[in-house]
């Protein structure tokens with residue numbers, strides 16, 4: 001059995017974070033990445049990518065990338081990270097997201113067969129975006145799926161679903177109902193990979209990540225990364241604007257905790273084919289997040305500006321109890337500690 005790990009999108013935020021763990025575990029680690037200009041300020045090799053990782057430039061959605069890469073190579077494990085990740089952006093650039101996320105996945109799987117390079121395991125980092133608004137509960141304990149908030153609701157500032165409370169997402173319980181094109185493409189990735197892998201006897205490791213943040217995230221990508229966006233405003237003394245009424249809930253999970261979860265699914269036993277939810281284990285409102293960041297920098301108090309983004313969900317957090325029990329994985333970073341580490345890193349970058 002080869003001891004080669006192939007990582008698509010391996011030069012990105014999560015790819016760099018897992019690279020030291022992979023470099024230690026595998027004989028060879030190969031990252032294929034097109035160094036997307038929206039993520040990477042320059043096309044040069046990221047300093048955070050472990051020196052042992054072989055970086056190959058290539059676009060996963062192009063057949064030629066795979067035809068150049070795979071002859072003579074049989075990876076044991078593939079970690080599929082390459083993706084277009086702009087949730088809001090995907091509403092108006094849907095083809096771009098579908099091409100990389102959906103066609104990029106099918107091109108990869110086709111190429112494994114074409115080149116007799118079917119791996120033992122494929123790991124996919126899917127997203128909490130597959131749940132959309134998820135399941136909500138009324139005062140009597142009845143669960144329903146309120147679905148996507150319409151433009152009319154948002155214009156009328158009806159942010160919440162009256163009388164309902166959002167339940168944390170858990171893949172064996174919460175039905176996927178994406179409210180964004182990005183979320184739909186991530187769910188399509190899951191379905192495609194599962195169908196293919198079952199037919200070829202390939203193990204699948206599925207993770208649904210909440211909002212990942214921490215040192216190493218792109219500071220130039222305006223479409224992702226609310227934590228770094230808030231930090232960059234606060235450190236220059238600006239007021240952090242809060243969308244809706246500031247009570248949007250997210251589950252902010254620190255990059256080191258995500259790296260350890262991805263590594264476990266890559267190298268350990270995967271007891272279940274169901275996706276593992278990866279978050280910090282509790283929700284934080286964007287107001288709470290902004291107040292932590294403003295206090296770190298001594299910036300003015302955050303201000304609600306009532307703006308909104310179509311397709312944004314009101315509340316998202318994960319129930320990580322099954323992930324913890326089955327993977328033996330436990331997040332080590334709470335939001336205050338993680339945000340403080342991110343701010344210190346940003347201060348050293350800018």
Ligand SMILES: NC(=O)c1ccc[n+]([C@@H]2O[C@H](COP(=O)([O-])OP(=O)(O)OC[C@H]3O[C@@H](n4cnc5c(N)ncnc54)[C@H](O)[C@@H]3O)[C@@H](O)[C@H]2O)c1
Pocket residue numbers: 008009010011012013014015032033034035036037039040058059060061080081082083084085100104125126127128186208209210211212213218
């Ligand atoms: N960061 C998060 O909050 C988060 C949350 C949920 C899921 N995810 C998923 O995790 C994965 C990695 O996310 P990340 O935060 O490291 O993102 P990232 O944007 O930092 O990294 C993605 C990498 O993929 C590369 N890439 C983009 N298009 C490509 C293409 N066509 N061919 C080859 N490479 C390409 C980029 O250059 C980049 O290096 C993605 O699949 C994303 O959907 C991330």
